[in-house]
Amino acid sequence: MTAWGLVALATLIGIFTAWTLGANSNSPPFAPAIGAGAVSTMRAAFLIGILAGAGALLQGGSISETVGTGLIDGVSITPLAATAGLLTAATFMAVGVFSGYPVPAAFATTGAMVGVGLSLGGDPSVGTLRGIAIFWVLVPPVSGGLAYTTATVLRRDNIPDTVGIPLLAAVVGAVLANIELGVIPGPPDVTQYSVARFVAWKVPTPSLGGVDLAVVLTTLVFAVIGFAFIRRRTQVSVDRGVSTFLVILGSVVAFSSGGSQVGLATGPLEDLYGVELGLPGVVLLAIGALGILAGAWMGAPRLLQATSREYAQLGARRSIAALVPGFLIAQAAIALGIPISFNNIIISGVIGGGLAAGSAGVSRRKIGVTLSFWILTLVTSVLAGYGVYKGLSLVLGG
Amino acid sequence: MSNTGPGDVLVAVEDPAQVAQLVRTAGDLARARDGRVRLITVVVKPPNSPFGMFSDETIIEEFAADSHKLLESAPDIEDVAIVRDLVVARNVSDGIVSAVKNTSPSALLIGWDSDPSRSDALLGTTVDSVFARATTDVYAERMGREAGEVTSILVPVAGGPHVDATVTGAGAIAAGNDASVTVLSVGAEETDRNEARAFAEASAATLTDRFGTSITVETAVRTGEHVEDEIVAAAEGHDVIMLGATRQGVLRGRLVGSVPRRVVRDTDQTVIVARGKGGTSGRLARLVSRIGRSGL
Numbered sequence: 001m002t003a004w005g006l007v008a009l010a011t012l013i014g015i016f017t018a019w020t021l022g023a024n025s026n027s028p029p030f031a032p033a034i035g036a037g038a039v040s041t042m043r044a045a046f047l048i049g050i051l052a053g054a055g056a057l058l059q060g061g062s063i064s065e066t067v068g069t070g071l072i073d074g075v076s077i078t079p080l081a082a083t084a085g086l087l088t089a090a091t092f093m094a095v096g097v098f099s100g101y102p103v104p105a106a107f108a109t110t111g112a113m114v115g116v117g118l119s120l121g122g123d124p125s126v127g128t129l130r131g132i133a134i135f136w137v138l139v140p141p142v143s144g145g146l147a148y149t150t151a152t153v154l155r156r157d158n159i160p161d162t163v164g165i166p167l168l169a170a171v172v173g174a175v176l177a178n179i180e181l182g183v184i185p186g187p188p189d190v191t192q193y194s195v196a197r198f199v200a201w202k203v204p205t206p207s208l209g210g211v212d213l214a215v216v217l218t219t220l221v222f223a224v225i226g227f228a229f230i231r232r233r234t235q236v237s238v239d240r241g242v243s244t245f246l247v248i249l250g251s252v253v254a255f256s257s258g259g260s261q262v263g264l265a266t267g268p269l270e271d272l273y274g275v276e277l278g279l280p281g282v283v284l285l286a287i288g289a290l291g292i293l294a295g296a297w298m299g300a301p302r303l304l305q306a307t308s309r310e311y312a313q314l315g316a317r318r319s320i321a322a323l324v325p326g327f328l329i330a331q332a333a334i335a336l337g338i339p340i341s342f343n344n345i346i347i348s349g350v351i352g353g354g355l356a357a358g359s360a361g362v363s364r365r366k367i368g369v370t371l372s373f374w375i376l377t378l379v380t381s382v383l384a385g386y387g388v389y390k391g392l393s394l395v396l397g398g
Numbered sequence: 399m400s401n402t403g404p405g406d407v408l409v410a411v412e413d414p415a416q417v418a419q420l421v422r423t424a425g426d427l428a429r430a431r432d433g434r435v436r437l438i439t440v441v442v443k444p445p446n447s448p449f450g451m452f453s454d455e456t457i458i459e460e461f462a463a464d465s466h467k468l469l470e471s472a473p474d475i476e477d478v479a480i481v482r483d484l485v486v487a488r489n490v491s492d493g494i495v496s497a498v499k500n501t502s503p504s505a506l507l508i509g510w511d512s513d514p515s516r517s518d519a520l521l522g523t524t525v526d527s528v529f530a531r532a533t534t535d536v537y538a539e540r541m542g543r544e545a546g547e548v549t550s551i552l553v554p555v556a557g558g559p560h561v562d563a564t565v566t567g568a569g570a571i572a573a574g575n576d577a578s579v580t581v582l583s584v585g586a587e588e589t590d591r592n593e594a595r596a597f598a599e600a601s602a603a604t605l606t607d608r609f610g611t612s613i614t615v616e617t618a619v620r621t622g623e624h625v626e627d628e629i630v631a632a633a634e635g636h637d638v639i640m641l642g643a644t645r646q647g648v649l650r651g652r653l654v655g656s657v658p659r660r661v662v663r664d665t666d667q668t669v670i671v672a673r674g675k676g677g678t679s680g681r682l683a684r685l686v687s688r689i690g691r692s693g694l
């Protein structure tokens with residue numbers, strides 16, 4: 001097979017992977033808003049495609065880079081290796097989708113790329129892998145804890161809904177001021193910049209303890225806007241305020257999920273596009289973003305129909321409690337360039353929200369089964385990535 | 399799910415619009431078997447849903463309000479006891495099959511919605527999967543498009559493994575509704591007529607044997623090249639058509655054969671497809687048929 005043939009094949013598998021992610025991982029954020037009757041399924045699917053695609057394009061770079069170049073030292077991912085890694089990861093995801101068992105996409109892709117890298121003769125990048133492992137282990141307690149806190153605030157009788165929900169909106173606004181996006185201009189040496197840092201760059205201000213005053217002020221302005229907007233809505237009617245907040249939260253989580261998931265599809269192609277073809281990173285992200293957009297538009301309505309009923313049973317407050325950590329952890333992962341699985345965060349959040357209501361009501365057996373699948377996915381994807389590359393290179397002489 | 403009686407009939411409901419009719423049919427089946435009706439609905443929670451970690455008990459208590467409502471909406475049945483139960487599973491067919499395993503009912507009744515645009519109803523794949531795995535007599539009822547009284551039941555027979563379940567099921571419904579049963583046999587050519595007549599008469603004899611003179615039994619024989627056409631033509635004038643699943647085999651994929659599919663498609667009456675107890679297929683056969691269906 002010629003090199004061009006391999007590039008085309010790897011790109012196709014990458015698009016398929018992005019499509020699968022768009023159809024499955026990016027949809028849940030809007031389910032609570034649909035469950036609360038704030039938005040229709042078809043409109044939500046349309047929004048998810050646009051938002052997740054935009055998130056992929058504007059925020060996808062960091063995780064894509066980690067997956068493509070950060071996991072293994074000493075070798076670069078050849079076209080054949082990229083094909084092998086993507087093929088392995090896509091197969092795992094397909095198994096998860098068809099069987100309904102929890103097969104985290106981030107685990108599958110990370111495992112597959114480590115396996116492929118080892119098979120190429122590279123050394124595991126211990127520091128990066130340790131960081132990823134710590135993050136993954138922290139996700140359930142942190143997500144559960146954030147959801148617990150959120151749910152507790154929302155449940156307290158001495159904090160009225162006209163204060164509690166606007167406060168959460170303020171937190172979301174503050175974080176939005178600080179997320180880094182590919183479109184915000186900054187000094188020539190940075191590729192991504194946040195609104196707050198952009199303001200600080202344009203308007204020089206004294207710094208307080210290492211933080212620019214302008215960053216603090218911009219963050220505060222965003223928080224106040226978020227607070228004021230949702231407060232006005234909740235004052236008209238609490239239900240309307242909750243609905244509006246669920247749509248906003250769904251939007252920012254869908255955007256973040258695009259940014260955090262696209263790298264799982266484009267990461268393996270980083271060397272191929274960036275080094276061998278010499279294309280700017282945004283080209284690869286655009287391909288992934290289109291895959292996610294198409295996947296969301298085609299796959300989301302079906303998934304949303306099923307999951308929105310579940311979130312409707314969960315109730316708006318508990319849904320908010322599960323989505324807030326989804327947003328915060330996804331943005332932290334993007335900032336650190338760590339591949340994550342969205343479902344893990346949401347499931348932990350739902351349990352945390354349940355604990356705040358008095359009982360978790362979880363099943364040890366089901367937790368055991370899920371954890372086993374997570375570990376099984378990690379271990380077998382490394383082995384499969386290693387084996388698939390060895391096999392392909394034997395057959396194709398790569 | 400303890401204290402199961404030997405004649406109990408399990409009925410699985412998912413669609414509120416189907417509950418009343420399914421419970422009525424289940425009542426007829428249970429009355430003839432001297433058992434109770436065990437009404438279940440499956441609460442579907444795949445492991446990767448946000449509820450993936452909750453225990454079945456929590457899900458039933460806190461997150462299954464619709465299912466509770468569905469069970470409560472079922473009407474009581476005259477002189478048949480009814481037990482209501484919720485089952486948590488990752489899909490409808492898994493839930494039904496495990497309920498059969500846990501309660502060993504003498505028969506299972508499920509709804510069969512032939513409208514593929516309804517994703518939450520029991521679809522063909524669920525029927526196939528339950529037919530392949532449930533270790534009891536299984537009846538799948540396609541709701542009639544015009545509900546009404548049952549006065550006449552058509553039972554096309556052609557021998558095979560499901561004939562006993564088909565005939566006794568039809569007899570039970572006839573007995574419960576004071577309806578008559580017409581046993582129909584179709585011969586492909588004139589020469590088959592005698593064989594066809596023998597099939598029809600054997601089944602009619604079975605019915606009279608089981609149900610005595612409480613039901614009226616007639617036999618009919620038709621000749622025609624296409625069995626499906628003849629059954630569809632004969633269906634006119636009957637309220638319910640009860641027929642065997644007819645097909646088994648590794649490579650044919652679907653367990654429900656072409657005759658019932660055609661009858662379901664081309665008639666407006668209530669159609670009940672029966673699959674006898676011994677009709678489950680092995681794991682390998684199921685895997686092959688699943689792969690065949692998925693088009694891989």
